[in-house]
Amino acid sequence: MAPTADDELAPSAELDLTNGHLATLADVELPSGLQSLDVTANRLRSLEPNLLALTGLRRLCIRQNLVSEAAEVEALASAPVLESLDLRDNQFKALPNLAAFTALQCLEVSYNEVRSLAPLSKLGSTWLSELVAACNKIAVIESLQHLSQLHALELGGNRIRTIEGLAQLGQLQELWLGRNRIAEVGDGLSSLTNLRRLSLQSNRLTSMAGLQHCTALEELYLSHNGIQQLEGLQALTKLKILDIANNRLRQIDGLETLQLTDLWANDNAIESLDEVEAVLKSQTGSLSCVYLRGNPCAEAGGYKLRMKIALPKLEQLDDSPVA
Known part of the structure; x- marks a missing residue:
């Protein structure tokens, strides 16, 4: 079993120095x-001895400072209990090097200049x-x-x-x-059931091939790619939210086995509103939010009224609530 701790700490066990304009903790x-x-949100450049000496820390947040030396983190006396x-x-x-951190459950390192997960x-x-490591310079998942x-x-x-190095992460x-440089899914997600x-x-995808393995998916976000057709969705029967905005789609199909609540397909090249209505017939009992603006079909006469009639559960159409 994972280490457990009370959700609520005693007031004396917590200290919040957020926005304290501190350049040092030496006098704290x-x-x-x-x-x-x-x-x-202070101006700390290092972790002083009084912080490093704390042995009972379970939570430590030093975000938005100027700390750069990994060795100082490694020196935390609280490493065995820090969660x-x-x-x-x-x-x-x-x-x-987090070898001494035997209780760690959450690690956030975003917005640094980290190049490797090694x-x-x-x-x-x-x-x-x-594990959150967004907005760094990481090139390989390793x-x-x-x-586990x-x-x-x-x-x-x-x-x-x-997409690689994920095969053993079956609980993910x-x-x-x-916002990476991924051109294809391949087999990288095949074990993530x-x-x-x-x-x-915001990658470089032109195909959805490889997504069909993720049969437990409830939310799928693929906007700002170069995808030209929907594929592999038939196996994703639990999908509720599908974001395919800003791609190169001329039609939407393959949704028959789904019960979506949200469909974001704006800013594509979808032409026929008749085809959209036909495809979405299977979603009449579930769809509450649809975005189609930026497509030729959204310029058709009676667009808003037709969508409202076709989708009785609709609450949001593009940027406007449905009255």
Whole structure:
């Protein structure tokens, strides 16, 4: 079983120094029994000895500071009990060696200059459930094979070209890979049968091939790619939200086995409103939100009225609530 802790900490065990305009913690009294420390949005360039000496910290957030030395994180005396570590928006060029962090469950390192996930191969915790490393300079998905308890992985805004290194992550439920350089899905997702949310927005996809393996998907985000046709959706019978906006679609089809609540297909080249109505007949009992603006079909006469009649559950059409 994973390490457990009370959700509510005693007031004396928590210290929030957010927006304190602090350049140092040297003169701040940090109680020895401190379990949660938040120093978001200060001007810290290093972790002083009084912070490093704390042995009971379970949660540490130093986001939006100027810390750059991974070795200082490695020196935390609280490593064996720390459950949540937030290093977002600092100046780290490399991930710290986390071998001593045997209780870590959540790690956030977004908005740094990290180039490699390789140091994660030494992570001491087998309980990591959330890894967020968006907006770095990561080019390869690697060193995650042993993170069998990972439920959420965020690698958006990096330099990734290939979906790989995920085969052992069978418990993964959320995968965010938007704003990378991915040209195809391939077999990279074939083992992720528990995946519920997937984002591949703003990549270089021209095909949906490979997504059919993710049969537990409930939300699929594919906007801002070069996809020309829908495919593989028949197997995704649990899908509720489908975002295919800003692609190169001329028609929407293959939705017959789905019961979508949200369909975002705006800014494509979908021409026939008659075809749209026919395709969406299977969704009349579920669709409540539809975006089609930016398509020729949305310029057809009586567009709004026709969609309202075709979809009795519709609450939102493009940017307007349906009265």
